[in-house]
Amino acid sequence: MTDVQTVAGTSLDQAKLALLLALADDELVIGHRHSHWTGVAPQIEEDLAFSSIAQDEIGHAVVWYTIAADTASGSGRAEGASLDALGLGRPMEGYRNAILVERENRDWAFTIARQYLYDTADDVRLEALAGSSWLAVADATGALRREERYHLLHAHAWVDRLADGPVEARRKLGDGLVAAFGEALGLFEPLPGEEELVAEGILPAPHAELLQRWLDLVAADLSRVGLERVLEEGAVAGEGEMVATSSGEMAPAEVILAGPHVTRRGDQWVPVGEFRGRGGRHGIHSEDFPAVWEEMTGTYRAHPGARW
Amino acid sequence: MSYEARTRAFKARIDGGERIEATDWMPDEYRHAALAFIEMHANSEIMGALPEREWIARAPSLRRKLSLTSKVQDEVGHGHMLYRVAEDLGKPREKMIDDLIHGRTKFHNVFHYPTETWGDIAVIGYLIDGAALVTQRALLECSYAPYVRVLKRICAEESLHQRHGEDIVLELCAGSDAQREMFQDAVNRWWRPVMHFFGPPSKPDRDVLLHWGLKTRTNEQLRQQFLSTYVPKLWDLGIDVPDPDLAYDEATGEWAWGDPGWEEFWRVVKGDGPMTETRLAWRRWMSEGHGWVRDTLAAPARTAA
Amino acid sequence: MRWEVLGRRTHDDAWTAVGAVHAPDRDLALLLAKESFFRHGEGVDLAVVLLADIHRFAEPELLEPSTDKSYRLQRGYPLGDKRRRAAERVQAAGATIDRPRPADRRARNTEHRSREAPSS
Numbered sequence: 107m108t109d110v111q112t113v114a115g116t117s118l119d120q121a122k123l124a125l126l127l128a129l130a131d132d133e134l135v136i137g138h139r140h141s142h143w144t145g146v147a148p149q150i151e152e153d154l155a156f157s158s159i160a161q162d163e164i165g166h167a168v169v170w171y172t173i174a175a176d177t178a179s180g181s182g183r184a185e186g187a188s189l190d191a192l193g194l195g196r197p198m199e200g201y202r203n204a205i206l207v208e209r210e211n212r213d214w215a216f217t218i219a220r221q222y223l224y225d226t227a228d229d230v231r232l233e234a235l236a237g238s239s240w241l242a243v244a245d246a247t248g249a250l251r252r253e254e255r256y257h258l259l260h261a262h263a264w265v266d267r268l269a270d271g272p273v274e275a276r277r278k279l280g281d282g283l284v285a286a287f288g289e290a291l292g293l294f295e296p297l298p299g300e301e302e303l304v305a306e307g308i309l310p311a312p313h314a315e316l317l318q319r320w321l322d323l324v325a326a327d328l329s330r331v332g333l334e335r336v337l338e339e340g341a342v343a344g345e346g347e348m349v350a351t352s353s354g355e356m357a358p359a360e361v362i363l364a365g366p367h368v369t370r371r372g373d374q375w376v377p378v379g380e381f382r383g384r385g386g387r388h389g390i391h392s393e394d395f396p397a398v399w400e401e402m403t404g405t406y407r408a409h410p411g412a413r414w
Numbered sequence: 415m416s417y418e419a420r421t422r423a424f425k426a427r428i429d430g431g432e433r434i435e436a437t438d439w440m441p442d443e444y445r446h447a448a449l450a451f452i453e454m455h456a457n458s459e460i461m462g463a464l465p466e467r468e469w470i471a472r473a474p475s476l477r478r479k480l481s482l483t484s485k486v487q488d489e490v491g492h493g494h495m496l497y498r499v500a501e502d503l504g505k506p507r508e509k510m511i512d513d514l515i516h517g518r519t520k521f522h523n524v525f526h527y528p529t530e531t532w533g534d535i536a537v538i539g540y541l542i543d544g545a546a547l548v549t550q551r552a553l554l555e556c557s558y559a560p561y562v563r564v565l566k567r568i569c570a571e572e573s574l575h576q577r578h579g580e581d582i583v584l585e586l587c588a589g590s591d592a593q594r595e596m597f598q599d600a601v602n603r604w605w606r607p608v609m610h611f612f613g614p615p616s617k618p619d620r621d622v623l624l625h626w627g628l629k630t631r632t633n634e635q636l637r638q639q640f641l642s643t644y645v646p647k648l649w650d651l652g653i654d655v656p657d658p659d660l661a662y663d664e665a666t667g668e669w670a671w672g673d674p675g676w677e678e679f680w681r682v683v684k685g686d687g688p689m690t691e692t693r694l695a696w697r698r699w700m701s702e703g704h705g706w707v708r709d710t711l712a713a714p715a716r717t718a719a
Numbered sequence: 720m721r722w723e724v725l726g727r728r729t730h731d732d733a734w735t736a737v738g739a740v741h742a743p744d745r746d747l748a749l750l751l752a753k754e755s756f757f758r759h760g761e762g763v764d765l766a767v768v769l770l771a772d773i774h775r776f777a778e779p780e781l782l783e784p785s786t787d788k789s790y791r792l793q794r795g796y797p798l799g800d801k802r803r804r805a806a807e808r809v810q811a812a813g814a815t816i817d818r819p820r821p822a823d824r825r826a827r828n829t830e831h832r833s834r835e836a837p838s839s
Contacts, residue, residue, distance in 0.1 A: 134476075141470045141483045145463030146697070148704035149711060150494045150507075157487040164480055165786045171476075190475045214707050249785040256781050268710060275710040405474040405532055412593060414474040414532075414585050433730055481790035559730055577796045584801035588808045642821045651805055652814025662819045 118306065121299025122240065123174060124202065125309060128297055128387055129231075130170035131203035134193055136224055137163030138402050139211055148214050155260060159221070162253045167193060169250065173242045187413075194406035198399045199389035205363070206289040208386075208395045212282075215275075218268065219282030222261035223290040223324065229254050230320045231293075239307035262327070269331035280333050287340030291317065291377070292363055295387045317377055321368060325375040337368055337375055362390060417441070428627040433559035436502040444626050448558050449503040450519075451628055456496035457514045458522040463489045464693050465529040466538055474532055478582070482535065485578055488571045495564045502560060508708075515697045517685050523610045526687025533600030536586055539579025541604065541644060545611050547572045548640045557627030587651040594652075601648065602656045609657075609674035610682070612637035641669040722748040723773060724756055727764035734766065745769075 115123075140160035147153035171192045175184030207224065211217050232251050238244040268279035294317035303309035328334050363385025366377040384390045415423070421441040427434070434440060440448075467486045473479035497507045513519040524542050529535065550569050556562050586597040613633040623629040645655055645662075659672030682690070722745075726737040737756050742748035748767045757765060776782070789795035809815055 138471060138479075141479070142467075144470060144483055144486050145460075145467040145490055146700055148700070148707040150460075150490060150497070153490045154487055154494065157483060157490070161480055161483050161487075161788075162786065164476065164483070165788070168476055168480075169786060186475060186477055190477075193476045194474075214704055252781065252785040255778065259778075267715065270716050272706070272709055272713055274706045278706060401471045405472045409474070409590065409592065412474070412589055414478055414582075414589075435730060477790065481795070484788075484791050563731065563733055574791075574793055574796075577793055577798070578790075581796040581798060581801065584798060584805045588801060588805040594808075594812070594814075646820040646823070649816035649818060649820070650809070652809040652812060652816060654816065662821060664819050667821065 117299055118302050119177075121297065121302050122177065122308060124297045124299055124387065125303060126170050126174040126177075126243075127202040128204075130167045130174065130193070131201050131386075132207050132224075132228070132293070133163045133170065134167035135201070135203040135398065135402075136207035136220075137161070137165075137167060138398065139207065139209075140217075140221070142211055143217065159257055159260065162257065166250050166253070169246050173246065176242070190406060194403045196403075198391065198396060201391070201395070201399065202387055202389060203391075204289070204293045204295065204386040205392045205395075206286060206292055208392060208398050209286075209289065210394055212285070213278070215268065215278035215282035216285055217282075218261070218264045219279060220286045220290075221257070222265050222327075223283070223286050224293070225254060225257040225261050226323055226327075227290065227293045227316075227320050229258060230316050230323070234310050234316055237310040239310075243308070265327065266331060269333060276333075280336060283328070283333065283336040284340040287336055291366065291368075292381075292385050294320065295363055295381050295385045297387050314377075321375050321377065337370075425626075428557045432557075433562065434557055435559050443622070445503055447622050447626055448561070448628055449500055449505060451623060452496055452500040452503070452558075452561055453505065453510055454520050454522075456493045456500055456510065457519055458525060459489050459493035459496060460511075460514070461521040461525040461693065463493075465525060465527065465689070466535060468529055469532060469535045472532075481578055485539070485575050488575065492568050492571070495567070496561075499560045499564050511701075515694055515701055517690075517694055520683055520685070523679055523682045523687065524604075524607045526682045526690045526693075527604070527607055528689050530603070531596050531600060532582075533586065533596035533598075534604070536579065536582040536597050537600045537604045537608075539575060540583045541579075541601070541608050542611070543572060543575045543579050544644055545608055545640050547576055548643070549612070549636050552631045552636060553629065555627075555630040583651070587653065598653055601653055605656050606674045606678070607682075609637070609671065610676075610679040612640065614676050614679070637671075638669055641671070645669070720744075720748075721770040722752070722767040723770055724752040725766045725768065726756060726762040728762050730763055734764070737761070739770070740767070 137160050140156060140163060144153065144157040144160060147156050168189060171189045172184050175188040175192060179188070206220060209216075209220070229251065232247045232254060235243055236247040236251070238247075265279065268275045270276070294313040296313050297303065297309070300309065300312060304312050325334075325337060328336050362383045364382045366379040366381060368375050369378050370376075420439065421443075424434075424439070424441055424444065434444070463486050466482065466489070470479060470483050470486065473482050497510060500510060501507055510519070514521065524538075529538070547569065550565055550572060553565055554562055554569065556565070583597065586593045615634045616632060618624050618632055621629070621632070624632070641660075642662075645660065648655055657672045657674075659670060661670050662668075663670060681687070685691075685694075720741065720743060722740050722742055723736055724738045724740060725734045727734055738752075740748055740751045740755055742751050745767065749765065752765055752767055756762075
């Protein structure tokens with residue numbers, strides 16, 4: 107088993123890996139969270155639909171891990187074992203998912219709010235990556251976007267339905283969106299080595315630009331359903347306690363991801379200020395992550411080398 | 415025609431191998447028996463999702479995480495289809511779910527137990543789904559047509575699950591000593607509940623489900639079929655079955671088996687199993703917290719889509 | 720008004736779409752459907768639904784999974800190699816349990832062949 111994160115390589119190799127792990131870990135961890143609803147969703151038909159979304163996301167993580175493993179080994183199709191080593195075998199700080207996706211499910215409103223914000227972001231990013239100069243990545247986006255299409259239809263149907271009322275549903279959706287919005291900005295935290303990825307055309311647009319595209323889409327949707335309050339109340343990224351590296355140290359407050367805010371400028375909502383500190387893309391996670399990591403990777407780690 | 419005469423004619427239809435449709439006239443006893451039976455089946459699919467879903471988060475590989483999620487999803491899907499069939503017999507789904515989570519109706523004994531290791535997932539996928547497949551295939555002969563139509567699809571998916579279960583079992587049995595012990599330990603803990611699953615030997619002339627052709631095989635016939643299929647498979651994998659009295663009699667072609675503790679079975683199906691209250695309480699808590707979602711889905715949309 | 724016609728060939732079958740009729744109301748639609756599609760004993764049940772009440776999924780291409788979903792299919796679980804590895808493992812561990820059991824077909828075949836063994 108090769109630990110791809112410790113493989114020596116050029117800074118570009120490291121940056122490419124950072125990109126794949128950000129993509130894969132987001133998908134795996136949100137798929138993991140979504141899968142918690144299987145068997146217990148608030149309505150039976152929705153239980154089935156949401157479980158498929160969870161499965162899609164975990165499947166998308168596998169697609170990205172496969173490219174990462176193939177790249178690391180320099181050979182063809184990766185085996186299940188090396189994918190599991192990537193997906194389930196890394197230390198906590200090795201995971202590069204954004205903090206939003208590791209948050210607990212809380213309730214259905216937060217779950218739907220997050221699904222909407224996340225899948226909108228994922229689609230923006232996949233659309234950009236379709237034009238990547240890294241062909242393995244560009245090629246993968248087609249299949250993923252077809253499944254993301256369903257996720258978007260699902261998210262919009264629920265957002266529209268809940269926003270339509272009754273009053274309690276509308277209020278809960280608004281609260282869920284407010285709670286998720288700030289950390290959703292963290293999905294666009296610049297990657298380590300981002301400048302090089304952009305210069306090589308691997309990442310066709312910097313995350314700052316993708317953030318604006320996402321914000322345009324979200325602002326239009328929220329305006330349509332009359333929930334612009336989310337943009338006003340929810341735009342404080344990455345606040346709150348954080349922590350915990352595997353060595354048990356608490357990350358000092360100044361390294362934790364914060365900002366930007368969003369504000370209305372003319373007809374457009376725009377981010378104001380830069381990201382400060384570091385977040386999920388650098389392996390810095392929230393207080394919710396240790397439990398996710400423990401649960402998700404525990405069985406795998408307890409039996410090194412076992413086949414399942 | 416009097417009620418009694420109609421009932422006799424109805425019984426004659428069933429005895430003659432005819433199937434009953436939801437829109438046909440049926441005696442109250444038949445309607446009640448069919449509803450209770452199918453509702454309990456639906457409840458069991460829904461409650462059966464809980465012990466397995468606990469291991470979705472802890473699955474040992476990405477592939478298993480996907481396959482287990484998909485498998486539990488299928489079980490929920492079975493509950494979905496079965497509640498629809500039960501609904502047509504006169505009880506709304508909301509009411510069935512409400513009765514379930516408040517402990518007013520029953521679900522299968524095996525779903526009242528905890529899942530402690532990945533070995534339990536192997537046992538559920540292989541032996542419990544195997545037992546369910548034996549009973550559900552037999553139900554394809556059921557007199558209630560809408561149930562049979564749904565069971566056809568359920569059986570197809572269950573045989574997929576059974577293969578998924580065997581796949582997990584084979585990996586554990588081909589694996590490390592710790593993996594083999596994990597499976598043996600799970601078989602040891604689950605064997606009695608699996609024997610309970612078929613119910614105690616019943617008197618056919620007093621079984622109302624057999625009377626109405628809702629079931630066509632006795633508990634013991636199904637248990638014998640299960641033992642003949644699965645015990646040799648376990649032995650071939652070097653897995654012992656924890657019943658010292660279990661033995662196949664080549665002369666009679668029957669399995670003898672030891673007392674699995676029927677008092678435990680009766681206690682569990684009445685709602686006093688190790689995990690019954692925990693699981694129902696959790697479902698109640700989820701249900702109460704999401705009444706607003708049900709209200710939303712029940713309300714007509716105010717604006718056009 | 721156009722009505723889609725549904726039918727069931729036997730009581731064991733599910734409803735399937737069998738055609739469509741033009742009719743001004745539900746009752747006439749049912750009467751016309753009967754003679755349009757059930758003249759030759761095509762079925763045991765008939766229903767109509769207003770075409771405007773049928774809503775088609777606008778993106779049928781999404782019905783096909785586009786990433787690997789083989790774990791939802793029988794072929795996603797190839798067992799041959801696993802059965803062989805498990806059997807070898809059991810043998811290596813000396814864990815085989817050989818007790819009386821029902822004769823299965825494979826066992827009977829083996830028995831049959833062994834009786835004929837001398838001539839083969």
